[in-house]
Amino acid sequence: MPAAASLGLPNVRGRIPLLAGLAIDSFGGGCAGPLVLLFFNKVAGIPLGTAGVMLTVATLFSIAAPAVVGQVIDRVGPRNLVVAAQFAQGLAFTGFFFGRSMWLLFLCALVTTTGQRVFWSAIFSLLADVADEGERDRWFGLGGMMQAGGFALGALVAGWLLAIGGDAPFLIAMALNAVTFYLAGLLLLRLHPSHHQRTYQDSGPAPLLRKDKTFLALIGANTLLALCTMMLGVGVPVYVAEALTVPKWLIGVLIAATSVVLATGQTLVVRHTERRRRTNVMVVAGITYAVWALLMALQVHIAAGWVVPVLVLATACYAFADVLHAATNNALSAAISPTVGRGKYLSYWQYSFTFSSVLAPAFFAQLFEVHHELPWVALAALALIASLTIYVLARVAPRLSSERI
CATH class of the missing domain: 1.20.1250.20 (MFS general substrate transporter like domains)
Incomplete structure (x- = not known):
């Protein structure tokens, strides 16, 4: 039995950009995600309670995103939706880096949470599209493994940044996350899954x-x-x-x-x-x-x-x-x-x-x-x-x- 198969790994040939994109994206999320609330408070000067309400409201506004994705994903393709979500979140964290206005930060938070919902609503369709016959479960497992590994490394960097003190750690984390979103989006543009061919080879309306x-x-x-x-x-x-x-x-x-x-x-x-x-x-x-x-x-x-x-x-x-x-x-x-x-x-x-x-x-x-x-x-x-x-x-x-x- 090949070593990859014995470890439960799928065939990854030609799909390395997807795995790299997932790991890089999650690294940025692990670095900046735990610090967003503190960034609002320490850097932007927004009271902690108000910052929490802002993020909660932004999350509630994004709740319709999976339904919208469900309506368009088979026409647009999951890769395009994932790429759009990555670039949108990159722009949002660029806004976090430069912005200090409460309303601008709320808008960036809204874009971020909506981008997250779009990403998670499309990524598993993308993984299913790239999987070889009989390897879909393995691709879901490998995708999760790359994300967890990237997030863990990012969280370690976040802990190291907090030891520096001052505003710099938060600004560095926001900038790193923006860059990782852009890099992940560019990597995923190199991926060409066969979603439309798989979707349209069967006739009839969706149930x-x-x-x-x-x-x-x-x-x-x-x-x-x-x-x-x-x-x-x-x-x-x-x-x-x-x-x-x-x-x-x-x-x-x-x-x-x-x-x-x-x-x-x-x-x-x-x-x-x-x-x-x-x-x-x-x-x-x-x-x-x-x-x-x-x-x-x-x-x-x-x-x-x-x-x-x-x-x-x-x-x-x-x-x-x-x-x-x-x-x-x-x-x-x-x-x-x-x-x-x-x-x-x-x-x-x-x-x-x-x-x-x-x-x-x-x-x-x-x-x-x-x-x-x-x-x-x-x-x-x-x-x-x-x-x-x-x-x-x-x-x-x-x-x-x-x-x-």
Whole structure:
């Protein structure tokens, strides 16, 4: 067996620009993403609460982007949409670098969040287009691995920049992110996938997605699982810093360790699960997310000497669940999407992550104020509901009865 196949890697010949673009884009995101809120506050002088509201409103305004992408992706092609999103975000971060007006920064934030939605709504159709026959799952895994690796490296650079002090770290991060978006867009222009040929070789209209109850139910279940993925960045830092008596630097170590698992493990997970039903893998991911959440809730009720070991164990559970979910959820949506209109289906699938990203901050903050462990207990219940939903659908929906689905 070739080494690449044994590692779960697809054939990448002629598609290196795509992989390089994903890694470069994510490097810039890892460098600037964690610093945007602080940039608004420290450099532009906008109060932290106001800056948070600005970013939330910008995110809400971008919520229609996946639906728009779904309407045009099969005519325009996913590569063109991804390239446009990259250049738009590059312009937005150029605006961050030069702008200080609240309204200009809000406009740039709106362009950024809309560009992110367009990117995520089109990138998996692009990965499906470049994949050789039978290698779509491996391409989803490899794409995620390149993004996680780039993001982890960018986050390390962000930490180093913060040690400098002053406004310079934030300006450097904004400039780096703008440059990486432009570079990624230029690299992707060299890619020529066969989306239109694959789309138009089948005749007939695309099915009405709003009548596809099975797919809509899966979007709902995946939204609950995506909410779990958001909690590593939204909930864990607050919980560890405010509710636990452990060193604050442990937050960075836990997040970095999880990023390493995602960066190195997705193709191996695909390799070892590609003969199993994707729905079963998603069910296991949901159950493991629930175990992670319950272990997090347990932290405030155990002796101080056990907190760090249990926290490490909980993080290992999260990493295992997240690598299963990351390697499988988009492959599942692609597998049950019709050939005609697949781009539209994959675009709407991204609403799972759109809704969860909007819900996550309020979900955690409101429940955390009531009882510190309450958001984790609620999250565990939601993860189990998601697993149960997928388990039932896999057994009652004819489209999910295939051995590999």
